[in-house]
Amino acid sequence: MTRASEAADDIAYRTEDFDRLAINTVRFLAADAVQAAGSGHPGLPLGTSTVAWTLWSRHLRHDPADPTWPDRDRFVLSAGHGSMLLYALLHVFGYDLPMSELRRFRQLGSRTPGHPEYGHTPGVETTTGPLGQGIANAVGMALAERMLAARCNIDGHTVVDHRTWVLAGDGDLMEGISHEAASLAGRLGLDRLTVIFDDNDITIDGPASRSCADDVAARFGAYGWRVLTVADGNDVAELDRALGQCTDPDGRPTLVRVRTTIGFGAPGVEGTPKAHGSPLGPDVLARMRARLQWPHGAFHVPDAVAAAAAVVGARGAEAHRRWSDAHARWQADHAALSAQFPLDAVPAPDDLDRIAMLADEAVPGGMVATRKASGAVLEALAAEYPGLVGGSADLAASTNTAIAGGDVGPGRFGGRTIHFGIREHGMAAVLNGMALHGGLRPFGSTFLVFADYLRPALRLSALMRLPVIYVFTHDSVHVGEDGPTHQPVEQLESLRLIPGVTVLRPADFSETAAAWQMAVANTCGPTVLVLSRQDLPVLGGARLDDLRRFGARTVRGGEAAPDVILAASGSEVALALAAADTLATRGVDARVVSVMCRERLDAALRNGELGRPPAPTVWIEAGVPAGWRAIAAPDDAVIGINRFGESGPGAQVAAALGLTTDAVVAAALGCIRGHTR
Structure with a gap:
């Protein structure tokens, strides 16, 4: 019996009428909150509540009592403007998000901000809103899951075994970052990743077809994804079938294209851009209640829906308990391995001072570029720090960021060097997803001038306080013959302007070693190492x-x-x-x-x-x-x-x-x- 079918048997309320009741509960919680706030985005929650309820009640493995359980499934709302959908789900399924917080949607100090914020609301896996970021974060989460499974699932123990689910919209798929991340996911064969595409053909300016005529199925098929289609986003049985198929091993990530209607149920608004980003208004809400046969007032959760959601929560708690038992046996049998990969936090090496002294031992005098110094320190650091993994945007030989342990590739997730390809923006967002997942400490590298390509993801690294390490080399006009396109002038200052980013520009080998030490010790935000192409004098390790x-x-x-x-x-x-x-x-x-x-x-x-x-x-x-x-x-x-x-x-x-x-x-x-x- 599959995990999905076993879950369905536990729900005593699995009838068409009950599903309609539960789906409308989510719909109206979202619509009522947007109306009370006087702002927000009701269109996506109304159009995708059926998709979300089917996923959360039948397929998503989660424990509302512990949103940080390491082996939970991850759910990413990439279309973060539809945040009230996520908040409604979290409330209904028993997360620590009381109704009072739904009533305070978008208000200062509430736990229901306008877009989901990681670390602010229990159950929110990543900060989304800038479109496309969530998809790329999810690729990082799915990659981290496979890399940890390759390291930790040994000798009959299985302690890493979960999936990553994404709900994305037209805008997510239009953004260039989604192309970068989806291409990488297909190349790596991340078959525990599922992206559900809310295909409503509406953007703020009108029909999506005005600006985008992509054949989405052909595009993702070309990336190496399996593509499934659900013709009616309100058909629970068809959605259940498709989502269940996603868990069948296939060797490919899956895109489920679901045809939906934005603002479903709202008379005069549904299917139009007007449903996207404004409250429905009291008249439309009243007509919607009549149309969907919802006699209840604002912010109502029927007892039957709460009871069914509690059954799902209890099932998740039991899965969590079984995992905890398995995890305890794994820890007992593999104490050293569990200390290196605790699955949630990532410990830094104890002897960082010794790592920082490598400079004087390796290069007692002379000249060396700090990018080369960084490569030497990274090599020594990686030997002491098995959780450190990463790579470059096709520049490993120039940024000196390839480390021993082999490459990561399709079916080869035990490696340590990730080849992100010429995808700086996607690389940074994938690194964020890996850091969000936990269990590994990711780094990525490119030339400093190309930091501009990944800045939106770096900004989110800082906003979420993620301990991602960025290695930016070729740091000045000393790049020389490559000319002004490759000579950074404003980039260094622009990085310093981002709150929460630690920017380190070392002057020699010793300082580069100290910079890596500081980067590894910094677990409260991203660190940027800015390194030279040209050789610099070694000044020594004083002070x-x-x-x-x-x-x-x-x-x-x-x-x-x-x-x-x-x-x-x-x-x-x-x-x-x-x-x-x-x-x-x-x-x-x-x-x-x-x-x-x-x-x-x-x-x-x-x-x-x-x-x-x-x-x-x-x-x-x-x-x-x-x-x-x-x-x-x-x-x-x-x-x-x-x-x-x-x-x-x-x-x-x-x-x-x-x-x-x-x-x-x-x-x-x-x-x-x-x-x-």
């Missing part, structure tokens, strides 16, 4: 604790009060050191400070952890200078780049844009004169 505490360290002249301070990040620290040498020949004592994390330094200065600099400062970075000007004192100077670059040898391009020893020396002397007047 690395200052980097962790204050975001900066002194690399020259920290003992006496200096005449001037030269503060720079990344590759420009070498420029500052060269300028300090020149200043010394003129009798000027310059302290050189490496600022690996400007935001941490700024915070330390503002909260009094550090005193104000004892001398005027020249701030130097190969990027737009606006953020540095914000922390500079009136007597300070800022050297940056306010224009796009040019094609040519990197050192020549940097010099043409004003990043020269002479420019730094002149700025330093000008600061000293201005300070002494």
